[in-house]
Amino acid sequence: MTAGGIRDRFRAQMRQEVKDAALRQLAEGGPQALSINAIAKELGVSGPALYRYFAGRDELLTELILDAYADLTSAVSAAPRRMPDLAAAYRAWAIANPHRYRLLFGAPLPGYDAHDERLVAAAREAMDVLFAFAGPGREPEPPLAEALRAWAGGVDPAVALHAVTAWSRLHGFVSLEIEGNFLSMGLDPGPLFAAEVEALK
Template sequence: MAGTRSTGRRERLRAETTAEIKRTALELMGSGGPDAITLRAIAREMGMTANAIYGYFATRDDLVTVLIADVYTALADAVDAAWTTSAQAAPAERIRAWAHAFRNWALANPEGFRLIYGDPVPGYRAPDGGAAPDAARRVCIGIAALADTAWGDAEQAYGDSDFDWADFDPGLLDKVRPAFPALPPAGVALALRIWGHLHGLVSLEIYGHLHAQTLSPQKLFHAELTQLVRSLNVDDSNRV
């Protein structure tokens, strides 16, 4: 019995130290950029020896891979939850729910946002298939779902484009086409355009580029989202 308690204590302490290492890595990146993530710097911040930290992560790249997987999964969970919760809402409201979930997550996790959408960590080599293939697929599918939800109403305005399947990366199509077989190339293009609208303002906000221009970035995001929904001509019957 005593051995079981001892093992459980060691596992708990290891989990706590691992979480602190990851937290410290993101804090270092937030203050010093992606090249500030080094095992020696993390060890120094935590008061550990360099050799001790190697017992948790054998290499810097191992740590970065785990960080990306954690961050990307958290983002995927946030936007998926918003999409699921709004399942009975009108298309416009579902688009708003997803968009606000994305922005809220980014504002709450600016270092994580920078890790997956900002400057790459210098010298980092992701494993084959990427650091977080499942989470990346989920976010990609979520973006395509926005276009798929809007397409019935938006097709008249966007359906006459000259996009064809050759215009898109095969890896993207491998994710999107099985999930939304009725979505045409113009619909996939619309998904990317929606993503550009949402991601652009959030990225400017996270990197501090809006603060010198506006005291109300949330109001600006809301206005852009309102205009986007109007341009899609989607059902907005749930709007009060």
Template sequence: MADATPRRRDRLRAETSAEIKTIALKHLSANGADAISLRAIAREMGMTAGAIYSYYTNRDELITALITDVYGALADAMEAAYENVPPRDPAARVLAVGQAYRQWALANPEEFRLIYGDPVPGYQPPDGGAAKAEEARACTVLLRLVEAGWPHAAAAHNGGVRHEWTDFGPSFASRVNELFPDLPPAAAALSMRTWSRMHGQVALELYGHLRPQLQEPGKLYLSEMLDLTRTLGFTPPTVKA
């Protein structure tokens, strides 16, 4: 029974922290990242400014916590899609991960904009930390897709642009070398191209740039993902649009 009070205190603190983030996301959705204010959130929750600062010392710390959660949720969706498809069907894994990326973004547009839109004015992200770790999880899923197809994809990339490890940021290159020691710089570049093809159409759709020209953006995205499977060295599956 001696542990009951600390555990209850920890639980209440976690619940309050979660509520702060929920309200911050609501303000983000209504008025953009500029609207995130610890004092405004405190007023809505009936807290004093001093009390809320015991949870987050400043706005940047709260935004970092939100970004960490958002990257984590996106990585969770991509990892689940990858793991839910048997390893014997790598082409289907590409489609599953691509569709998971799009579905998550469309279901969470403000969260997508928070991590991939314009920088929050005045926000200074920390070096490294949990947010970078969660972002790296999503990158790892893409590298796993490339790894599965690389022996075939490599042949298709002969004669293309030559990549070196110095082309990449040191932390990214180090992570690839640590987790995928057999992959060359060209494979790391292909993982970035894979991300850009998933991300590009999703961003155009989410920001409303496809609607004037296109009634079915999902079909165009599916076509892009099927072509991506070929780029990664797989035979695209037969699908119904």
């Protein structure tokens, strides 16, 4: 292997180790706990050394969000083309990765550009999967139809409305579940989710 190939492989390995350490921080303390210096200490290198792999906290955060969107999109894309199956895949991913789910849908850190073009594109790719699962619902009123048409491009506004409302309900349920709200009420999330999926059909 050439020296350039070895350097590239080492760089890719280091970037992955940094991201793995960052994910552990997220799991323990949320996005606000993300610290380049703490990651450097865990990996046994200096803080400045890590800036050869990521320009700063925000670039690392963006990479983690892009990875999370890609994984979530892959998980729901693999589901059979039925809304209940998509809902189950979405919920399963969130339960298995609550810290990554919060990273996608929680409030952004102060000063962080959550409207980066790459993030918007990744979010849209995930939403495109939902469009493919959603059939037409009720026809939206003209002002809403125009807004949905502008946002969703060539997607039928009735399909876009069904997709957005289904996702809103699913996101609300999953967010409550991963924060332990149902358990604190003494309720089993499983049967509640089954009832919610019935309403999504």
